[in-house]
Amino acid sequence: MNTLIKNGKIISHDNQLTPVSVWIKEGRIHAIGEEFDTESFDQVVDAKGQLITPGLVDVHVHFREPGFTYKETIETGSKAAARGGFTTVCAMPNLDPVPDTVEKFEQVQEIIDRDAVVKVLQYAPITEELRSEVLVDQAGLKQAGAFAFTNDGVGVQTAGTMYLAMKEAAKNNMAIVAHTEDESLLFGGVMHAGKRSEELGLPGIISATESSQIARDLLLAEETGVHYHVCHVSTKESVRVIREAKQAGVHVTAEVCPHHLVLVDEDIPEDNGFWKMNPPLRANEDQQALIAGLLDGTIDCISTDHAPHGLEEKCQSFLQSPFGIVGSEYAFQMVYTHFVKTGIFTLEQVIDWMAVKPAEIFGLETGRLTIGAAADLAVFDLETEYVVDDKQFLSKAVNTPFVGWKLFGDTLFTFVDGKLVWQKEGK
Incomplete structure (x- = not known):
């Protein structure tokens, strides 16, 4: 045609x-x-x-199928992505069942092939059932079509498990994509630890919950030579250690989400679950570090972390509501309005971060507006x-x-x- x-x-x-x-x-x-x-x-x-731009590439979405189809399906999630201008999205494996075997992975792929209206690349988990210490069959899952390996939603808590996973991923020429969260440092937190959490009387999440695990993983990535990609960076300390690792030659890439660029914890008006996300909205100095990290190349791309939930679930206090915010349908628009129209970013930079770079860092055959593409x-x-x-x-x-x-x-x-x-x- x-x-x-x-x-x-x-x-x-x-x-x-x-x-x-x-x-x-x-x-x-x-x-x-x-x-x-x-x-x-x-x-x-x-x-x-x-x-006219290359189709946007989002390396971080949650489509909830199978297992949680009242929240989202591959069909509805991919249509939302298309509406936002995304043509390739990468779907996280926190599903039920978790696609931690070739058979279960292929079952998810069958739904993608049948229902998706954009290109959906499916992640496989790092460990069985996400929370175990048992590594998946990376070679088998790669052959089945896995995009990369991640336990997004939970951090890999044991350094030895992450080290072995990285060694195997490096051998298979695959990326480890990390949700970084040291659960021993959570202390029941539900939003960023700061003045606003104190005002609302809510337990806070300290920045080191994220950055300390990134620091651990960067040293393991240096040791193993794996491509290590950091999900939804949110703190100034995280930006600092990623910058230092890049300068040291570690093969690390990183993403940031529009909501962390546009909002801070002080914007939260009340104890309302619609404002609860993981990582949480951080402080002003964190927001400025994220913007600087994009501009100097420390952070490579912008992703949405599109995380749909049922309305009743989110219409609760921070203490009861699940973490998550949807973003596929307005991510480009949010960044364009708040950063290009205000002269902070150029339009070329935003297209680079939302189409060109994510395709490049993961070796995808998209993200280009060139003849033959x-x-x-x-x-x-x-x-x-x-x-x-x-x-x-x-x-x-x-x-x-x-x-x-x-x-x-x-x-x-x-x-x-x-x-x-x-x-x-x-x-």
């Missing part, structure tokens, strides 16, 4: 918007130019002067303001404090391998 996206603009290396049209043929980018004969195409999409593309309206409306979400979940926020950059179209998988109504 021949498709033309006409009257679009792409961001150039001097951060200027350049008018282009993109010709898609047999699922790949066939040509990029300004003038094409529209009569020769099966489908013509008018971008109306708006931004897969036609994974998104079109964003940078000019029209819209309101985050949970009634319009394609996700099953609405657990986010961003409802009602005014943003720019709404997604108009999303293409995966040249197939139109999301189109804003009326466009």
Whole structure:
């Protein structure tokens, strides 16, 4: 099928918007130019002067299927991702059953193949059942299609287990992706330990809960030579030790989430579970360190940690509510509005962090807007303001404090391998 996206603009290396049209043929980018004969195409999409980007890549989502389909499914989660302009997402293994054997992994893959509207790459766990000390069959799971190995949702508590997992992953040329949380330092905490937690009378989570385990793992990564990727970095100490490890030549990459860039603990208005996430919203100095870490290359990419939950679960106190915030449908828009329009980041940098870099660091064949590349593309309206409306979400979940926020950059179209998988109504 021949498709033309006409009257679009792409961001150039001097951060200027350049008018282009993109010709898609047999699922790949066939040509990029300004003038094409529209009569020769099966489908013509008018971008109306708006931004065309490589499809966004999110290396951290939770789709909850199998086991928790009242929260989200692969179908609804992938549709939410498409609405946000994401064409490739990487799904975490904290499922029921945990895909810790080839058979269980293949069962999840069957659902992905059947129901996903974007490219969904499935993680396998580091250990059986996530919380055990028994390593999975990494070679078998890699052959079955595992994207990488992670126990996201819980940190690997034993250094010896992590060391052995890293050695095996290095041998299999696979990444270890770490949720870093030393549970011995949690002390029942539910939000960042600081002035706001004291005001709300809630137990705090100290920064060292995250950063101390990152420091441990960085030394193990140096010892084993594995590619070690840190999930949802949230503290200034974490940024510091990752920066030092990179300078020392450790193969470490890291991600940050939009909510940690935009919000801090002092923004939490009340004891309301919609504001409870893991890691928690941190202090102002942590937020500034995260921004600096992106700008100097310490942090490589932006991910959502899209973590859907049922409404009744989240409409509780911090003490009862599960951790998690959804983010797939407005992540780019949040970053664009609060950082590009304010001159802190450039548009080119944001596209790099949300499409190019995540694909590069994990060796994915996407994230590029070049001739011959897969036609994974998104079109964003940078000019029209819209309101985050949970009634319009394609996700099953609405657990986010961003409802009602005014943003720019709404997604108009999303293409995966040249197939139109999301189109804003009326466009």
